[in-house]
Amino acid sequence: MATPWRAHDDGINFHTRKWVRPEDLNANGSLFGGSLLKWIDEEAAIYAIVQLGNYRVVTKLISEINFEASALQGDLIEMGLTATEFGRTSLTMRAVVRNMITRKRILTIEKIVFVNLGDDGRPAPHGYDSITYDRDRMPREHAATDTIRLPGV
Numbered sequence: 001m002a003t004p005w006r007a008h009d010d011g012i013n014f015h016t017r018k019w020v021r022p023e024d025l026n027a028n029g030s031l032f033g034g035s036l037l038k039w040i041d042e043e044a045a046i047y048a049i050v051q052l053g054n055y056r057v058v059t060k061l062i063s064e065i066n067f068e069a070s071a072l073q074g075d076l077i078e079m080g081l082t083a084t085e086f087g088r089t090s091l092t093m094r095a096v097v098r099n100m101i102t103r104k105r106i107l108t109i110e111k112i113v114f115v116n117l118g119d120d121g122r123p124a125p126h127g128y129d130s131i132t133y134d135r136d137r138m139p140r141e142h143a144a145t146d147t148i149r150l151p152g153v
């Protein structure tokens, strides 16, 4: 049965949209799953960095993925994530991807686990237990240079 279309889906806000281009297609002419997984992994990494305030986060686990529908060249798709569990060093998220043109759900991933790392590359406590909707935890170091120059600082 078709999934009812709502602006929000189980508390998930859909922030990121993608335009399916020729380089994103498989030999069948539909969206290549590998492209979609790359976008989701990047989206989850950004979400984890914003939530945990640390750019040293890595993908630990992606649970079963059921591709329910696909997309064709020119379709617009939207991705949404929400945190479902804050562990000691980990963050678990749920992801939904939808096709904005056909209004079908493309996939749901129940568990994407990222681990927060310390400078030594080992799991480190992140100290958070709830979602932030602000930018109050943004990293204070730069991933490439270790320093950030904010305007007026």
Ligand SMILES: CC(C)(COP(=O)(O)OP(=O)(O)OC[C@H]1O[C@@H](n2cnc3c(N)ncnc32)[C@H](O)[C@@H]1OP(=O)(O)O)[C@@H](O)C(=O)NCCC(=O)NCCS
Binding pocket: 058, 059, 060, 061, 086, 087, 088, 089, 090, 091, 113, 115, 121, 122, 123
């Ligand atoms: C991430 C990594 C440092 C974790 O090392 P580890 O020895 O498993 O660490 P720990 O056992 O201390 O577990 C760290 C956290 O991950 C969680 N975790 C470990 N294995 C897990 C699994 N299979 N499923 C879900 N969570 C898991 C633990 O519960 C813990 O979370 P918590 O502190 O919130 O309870 C290590 O596995 C690694 O470097 N993996 C490669 C990561 C990577 O490069 N990803 C990119 C893809 S190439």
